[in-house]
Amino acid sequence: MHFGCLSQALAMSAPLKLTLGPLLYFWPRDSVLSFYKEVANWPVDTVYLGETVCSRRRELRLKDWITIGEALQAMGKEVVLSTFELIETDADLRLLQSLVNQSLFRVEANDMSAVSRLAGRIPFIAGPFLNIYNSDTLAFFAEQGATRWVANVELARDGIAAITAETPFSIETEVFAYGRLPLAVSARCFTARYHNLTKDHCEFRCLNYPDGLLVETQDDQSFLVMNGVQTQSAGVHNLLPELAELRAVEATHLRLSPQSRHMAEVVTLFAQTLAGTFNPTWANQELTALMPDAPCNGYWMGKPGITYTEKERVL
Amino acid sequence: MAALSPQATPSSARMRLVCPAGTLPALKVAVDEGADDVYLGFKDQTNARNFAGLNFNDATIREGIAYAHRKGAQVLIALNTYPQPHNWRNWRAAVDRAAEVGADAIIVADAGVLRYACKTHPNLRLHLSVQGSATSHEAINFYYEHFGIHRAVLPRVLAVEQAEKVIARTPVEIEVFGFGSLSIMVEGRCALSSYATGESPNTHGGCSPAKAIRWQTSSAGMESRLGGVLIDRFADNEHPGYPTLCRGRFRVNGDVYYPFEEPTSLNTLELLQPLQAMGVKAIKIEGRQRSPAYVEAVTRVWRAALNHCAAEPQHYHVKPEWQNALAQISEGHQCTLGAYHRPWR
Amino acid sequence: MTLAPSPRLPRTVQKVVNRLPRYPASRAFTTLLNFTLRRKFPADVLEALEDHCFVIEAEDAGVQLMFTVRRKRFVPTNTLTEPTLHFRASTWDYITLAAREADPDTLFFNRRLSIEGDTETALLVKNTMDTIDIPRTRALLKMMLRAHSP
CATH class of the missing domain: 3.20.20.70 (Aldolase class I)
Structure with missing residues (x-):
């Protein structure tokens, strides 16, 4: 992409908004409460709340999330409640129903059970796990009432660009822009397995790993992290150097996924770079130093997700 | 409904x-x-x-x-x-x-x-x-x-x-x-393969594409790699498996084992x-x-x-x-x- | 569960095969391939295999067959270049594979079939062999196996 094209894209598009994705890890109740107390003052437009990974994580109940949401809403944030990534039991379905029943916040649907409860009744956000890989499928979810979609992490820049270009109706497009990538989900708990525990008697070991439990290869490459039933990349996906391209593909929202340390600085670096007050090259250097692991951006480039291509020239 | x-x-x-x-x-x-x-x-x-x-x-x-x-x-x-x-x-x-x-x-x-x-x-x-x-x-x-x-x-x-x-x-x-x-892993919800190789079941119709696989014999035994990532090492008396990521042998806090699943x-x-x-x-x-x-x-x-x-x-x-x-x-x-x-x- | 070890080649056969020089053996083998299999290989597969070098080694018989594909024909080679694929198994296991009595993945997982080299080409060869129907040859091989079954 060259300069002329970039400035055109910058001039044409609406400002990119920042969202704070749902907390994917299991933190103690007090840490969660103080984390979101801080979030109230962060420069993010939208905050996604709720437990999406494991139904055994109950440091906070739905009413606690609603209390947090109300406080954030009062501070001018758009609040969204996210549903489970994997629905297995009747209890999961009941929780889903209470989530849909509340009328304070919009809902991010992360599986088809959630979509079925919302479709045709309540506008919703089509979450990253719904497997929207093409404009036909996006049109289907829009017909069901989706007003925003979060691109699957596997979708490359070119794929997102083609989908937004082929989509004649108006819908918001959110892209996962920062954090360890949620790559897979299972009914089995890998953190419990590591501790030789069963899932139902896991002793809530996930509480010990606020950024996941690192999985390295036998030749010392940092590769994945276990987060209970979820498997994430060890590498930290980072699209801060790609803001111009994100605008060019008509993304409207950038998702920043919470990490246990330095999240306020991460959000600030994105916000100030977006606003044009921070030099992008400097900001990206600062950001890299705040990451729990090495950066990656392969998915955005249409390459293996683990790879990292450094931008030669950042605008 | x-x-x-x-x-x-x-x-x-x-x-x-x-x-x-x-x-x-x-x-x-x-x-x-x-x-x-x-x-x-x-x-x-x-x-x-x-x-x-x-x-x-x-x-x-x-x-x-x-x-x-x-x-x-x-x-x-x-x-x-x-x-x-x-x-x-x-x-x-x-x-x-x-x-x-x-x-x-x-x-x-x-x-x-x-x-x-x-x-x-x-x-x-x-x-x-x-x-x-x-x-x-x-x-x-x-x-x-x-x-x-x-x-x-x-x-x-x-x-x-x-x-x-x-x-x-x-x-x-x-x-x-x-x-x-x-x-x-839940089918349709696993991107481990594309993380290492760029191709996954959802996007390309296959996990662990053959072109990304390398079998190598080293002093540590037979090694299988996927997209360059070391999936497993096999001693002479061990049976090698097809190198899919969820069946790989990795290290967690110093323990080498199958963190996800045995093959x-x-x-x-x-x-x-x-x-x-x-x-x-x-x-x-x-x-x-x-x-x-x-x-x-x-x-x-x-x-x-x-x-x-x-x-x-x-x-x-x-x-x-x-x-x-x-x-x-x-x-x-x-x-x-x-x-x-x-x-x- | 582990498979029982594969039966050894009968000693007399072993002696005869051992005396065969490598190049003529490869020539005989490619002639056989061209005669029985070539027309059944899809043209695009033969094109994909063009100029790749293959080694089929039967350690028990001391046989190494080396060949390549030129202008859609199998031809023997004597080169020392790195082969695209190097197969190693016992004669017995090769025959069970050809007769479709054994499953190649099973032999591979049991380390009775070793394949070194390019995995995608290996899959292409394996899958193409699976599409080829040679019922009379197979029936003959199956009879042979029954006759020598341990």
């Missing part, structure tokens, strides 16, 4: 045996050995076993369908990956081709493809692929209402009790996996009677990438087991020769009940 009556299924109902075919000879042996349904794919990214030299062209698919129909078996065409903007037209063309060659049903995961198929070919039977990740009756009924799906393949993460609840609350036929080399195969022969009693309509065998010799051996055993189970459900028991035959051809040589039975629950 439309009124959905619980499915009334007599416990003596016979389950259909659904067998894989990567090639025409595999289809023929599956039919000869008693498969009720054979599933297969075209030679491209439209199906989840897109490997070099595998799958069917128009000529072989027509011959295969004619062969199956002559012997009373049905042919299901898998179009179960997720089309992307640069290639989604291929999926529409594949749906049209499947209808034209006379497939008995297509197996689909993507909502856009389902919508196209149901609008364009209202008489073409639709099965929801396991890649569709529908784990609750609500999800399955949603696909039923919108696309009229006839059968759904349950993701393997569900335990037997959960599968039973799903069956009781949907008019859609339920198919479950009976045997094969299976992952512990084993799923085998639910022991559960056949309860599966039949709860109203499962079809049992699926994995392995379109395997040889006709594999398909022949597996189909023979499962045909015998299903016949035995249908004829004498109260006396059904697993014969040692069945387990022995299956153990010979399974990856990892251990047969487990997989998620259906959960020692780790």
